Amino acid sequence: MKKLAFATAAVTLMLTGAASAADLAARPYTKAPAIIAPIYNWGGFYVGINGGGGWAHKCWDMVSVTGIPIATIAEGCHDASGGTVGGQLGYRWQASNWVFGLEAQGNWADFRGSNLSGNLTFATPYTNRTKVEAFGLFTGQVGYAWNSFLLYVKGGAAVTSDKYDAFTNGVFGVFPVGTAFDRGSETRWGGVVGIGGEYAFSPNWSLGLEYDHLFMGNRTVTMTDVGSLGIPAGSVTRGVDIRQDVDIVTARINYKFGGPVVARY
Numbered sequence: 001m002k003k004l005a006f007a008t009a010a011v012t013l014m015l016t017g018a019a020s021a022a023d024l025a026a027r028p029y030t031k032a033p034a035i036i037a038p039i040y041n042w043g044g045f046y047v048g049i050n051g052g053g054g055w056a057h058k059c060w061d062m063v064s065v066t067g068i069p070i071a072t073i074a075e076g077c078h079d080a081s082g083g084t085v086g087g088q089l090g091y092r093w094q095a096s097n098w099v100f101g102l103e104a105q106g107n108w109a110d111f112r113g114s115n116l117s118g119n120l121t122f123a124t125p126y127t128n129r130t131k132v133e134a135f136g137l138f139t140g141q142v143g144y145a146w147n148s149f150l151l152y153v154k155g156g157a158a159v160t161s162d163k164y165d166a167f168t169n170g171v172f173g174v175f176p177v178g179t180a181f182d183r184g185s186e187t188r189w190g191g192v193v194g195i196g197g198e199y200a201f202s203p204n205w206s207l208g209l210e211y212d213h214l215f216m217g218n219r220t221v222t223m224t225d226v227g228s229l230g231i232p233a234g235s236v237t238r239g240v241d242i243r244q245d246v247d248i249v250t251a252r253i254n255y256k257f258g259g260p261v262v263a264r265y
Helices: 002-023
Strands: 037-039 044-065 068-095 098-116 126-146 149-168 180-200 205-225 236-256 262-264
Touching: 044 098, 044 126, 044 205, 068 126, 068 236, 098 149, 126 180, 126 236, 149 205, 149 236, 180 236
Parallel strands: none
Antiparallel strands: 037 262, 044 068, 044 236, 068 098, 098 126, 126 149, 149 180, 180 205, 205 236
């Protein structure tokens, strides 16, 4: 009897435990974490190099001779073209997809061009020649980013370093062909607008392409003798109004400091 009672109690306990287990709630379902999509952050300081080419359109009008004003004589226009290489540094900050920035750029240039002067009052025909040796840009930027691609516009101040000279084409053997006779130089300030696109191929490195147009206006340049006309070197020969616009296309590579990729859920 004792054995029967013990067996009955054991069976009852087992059935009670099974029923209690069945009454327990099922384990709750846990949703998998959302996939994190990285987005590129354009904010921060950057530095880079650039290279490409450009052309400066120059038109000359003679307005004085030996410092004495005269009626304007059109001398003609030419394009001074060539290569350029330089560097840039700047800072950008990002608000949502909008990107804002400030940048300074400095470039060496070798834009050269010339044309036969239309001035027929001198005793010998001659050619005017231009060289743009360098330029600088100081700009603000506004852009829109699609993750690692940025499209932007820019605008601000521009400065160019220009040199000018003229040489004879020869007449009656008096002046041999190619004899330089006067020269001038200037540092000219103006404005610039541009557009560019940039692609970030790593958290810190980006490649870009940019076009800029420089509005350099009209300035009077004093040309002085080089000593080949029988008058003292440095004597004023003529004053020339020179109008100038410059177009530049460059490829760029930038390194951005800090600014890790930002996670988007």
